[in-house]
Amino acid sequence: MIDALTAALWVVGAAFALLAAVGVLRMPDVFTRMQASTKASTLGLGCLLIGAGLQFGDFSSWVRLASIGAFILLTTPVAAHVTARAAYLADVPLWPGTVLDERRQPVSPQGAAPEAEAAAVQDDPSSGGPP
Amino acid sequence: MLDLAMQFTLVTLGAALLIAVARLVKGPTLPDRIVAMDLIGVLAVGMIVVLAASTGVQATLDAAIVIALVGFVGTVAYATYVERGHPE
Numbered sequence: 001m002i003d004a005l006t007a008a009l010w011v012v013g014a015a016f017a018l019l020a021a022v023g024v025l026r027m028p029d030v031f032t033r034m035q036a037s038t039k040a041s042t043l044g045l046g047c048l049l050i051g052a053g054l055q056f057g058d059f060s061s062w063v064r065l066a067s068i069g070a071f072i073l074l075t076t077p078v079a080a081h082v083t084a085r086a087a088y089l090a091d092v093p094l095w096p097g098t099v100l101d102e103r104r105q106p107v108s109p110q111g112a113a114p115e116a117e118a119a120a121v122q123d124d125p126s127s128g129g130p131p
Numbered sequence: 132m133l134d135l136a137m138q139f140t141l142v143t144l145g146a147a148l149l150i151a152v153a154r155l156v157k158g159p160t161l162p163d164r165i166v167a168m169d170l171i172g173v174l175a176v177g178m179i180v181v182l183a184a185s186t187g188v189q190a191t192l193d194a195a196i197v198i199a200l201v202g203f204v205g206t207v208a209y210a211t212y213v214e215r216g217h218p219e
Binding site (some may be wrong): 064 | 132133135136137139140143144146147148150151153154160161162163165166167169170173174176177180181183184185187189192193195196199200203206207209210211213214216
């Protein structure tokens, strides 16, 4: 019974990891690739860790596996945030089909409300265009 | 049945690792390579955990903890490098 559960969890985790890798290879953009790679570290690694804990079964292994899982779950959002911020500030090109870029400066009249755009222009007249 | 599942898991994780290495080699920008390297670290942790559980050697789990730690620090360091390299 425990063996069957472990096998099922491992197969599911490996499938999620493979899907995440294929997503990282096939997605068109840094940010979409990052979104795909998150699945490997949460769902895939979580299933693998729970399966390994069932297979070991003793307390010290559960503690170590839980510490790995907690560390990955805590640090993955931080790493993704730092990487995305660095990629945006380094002007990595966005996918042409991107529909919303909230950090971009408003340059076109349909991009922002008129008074907001006027205030932005009044605040910083030297910023002529998008970065 | 568990042996079969273990082999399937390891082969699938190895294929995922190769695909991530392809993105690491191909990646047009440095953040792409950072994302691929982060994914490679996570996949290595998964492979080590599966190997430790299937061989029963518990001390291997410590290596997985170390790889998780070093992967996070490396990702943050690379991101800081990218952000400083383009100060505008």
